[in-house]
Amino acid sequence: MKVFSLSETAIDPVVLSSQLENFGTGAIVTFEGRVRDHNDGRAVRGLAYQAYAELAEAEGAKIMKEARARFEISCAVCVHRVGELVLGELAVWVGVGAAHRDAAFAACRYIIDEVKSRVPIWKREHYSEGQPEWLHPAKGSAR
Amino acid sequence: MKVFSLSETAIDPVVLSSQLENFGTGAIVTFEGRVRDHNDGRAVRGLAYQAYAELAEAEGAKIMKEARARFEISCAVCVHRVGELVLGELAVWVGVGAAHRDAAFAACRYIIDEVKSRVPIWKREHYSEGQPEWLHPAKGSAR
Amino acid sequence: MNYTMLYFASLRDAAGCDSERIASGARDPRSLYGEIAARYRFTFVMEHLRVAVNGEFAPWDQALADGDEIAFLPPVSGG
């Protein structure tokens, strides 16, 4: 199983979580990013993610390696959806296991922050009113 | 469903997670504390949690209320096990949903930190060698 | 006065029971702890304990009333 992967089908957090469990892992922190029904004040109907798959997988794998080097963690997994998503659907899942919670929280946060800022994946939002739009945030945009 | 509760039976993260999902929730952060096979260099076989149930539930509810007041979150749930636990079993589960991940991470961390330091629950570890011991950490103990 | 004592964790082991009714001349948790700690050889200094009276955290100098339910709480270790 790859520690970072793109998925064209629904992400199953139950299956992913089960990969993190082992007897030395006292703390598991997970992050789930879901499709919200609003963004920047506009009502959102759904969205699509497009990826430069080859580079996204390489850059994602690099982030996971960085996280394992920086933090005392025992395991980390991240899956990002591509394709069309409906409201409430899982867009990204990050799970980190560690002996202690400091490292688990820090690594989980590091991974999602880096994935959002570095991995070549783009979001196209479909609104209740008006044309769909690609999101190309400038640096320093809201988290 | 109570936002903070004690459980005498196995915690089911799937059921708990499902309570956090709604269309306005873009970010869900969860923390799972599991029984590790070691602590402070000693091999652990299992453990038991004992609670002052009445006060633990009141203090836990207070922590959840503080989290909702301090952070922009839409929902938060925490369940803590009591009784005998085996290796790998879930001891505590915290889940927080928010529009944005900053608040979800901060609130999840706040809840587990406060629960560990304030809620009257005590852990008794069973070791591979020697007598079981109650853990009564002094202030400032390792996280 | 009569109090109901609750014991938890290592204090429960030391007391040999999870609760008991006692008669005492102590009028606050501070002096009550002196009595009880001597009886059961509790090793905790007060600074490492918290007190609960009737299911709520309370200060060491709270005036106790007849029938109060009192617990001395060792450092917690949940999570």
Next chain:
Amino acid sequence: MNYTMLYFASLRDAAGCDSERIASGARDPRSLYGEIAARYRFTFVMEHLRVAVNGEFAPWDQALADGDEIAFLPPVSGG
């Protein structure tokens, strides 16, 4: 020289295709972007884009070789 261009997100919409083979006199991504941006009326300034050559991030002044696969990447919005 001949290059394979890859387009993503709004640049794909503007180019009207996800990839194409082109012939160009440009020898680095910087001058190549000038050509391509003019052809398809890309509105991004270079400072807001990153470049990838053969599946890896690359600097704007990297020397290009015949047959290279090049992508100009708009600000990402995954997660």
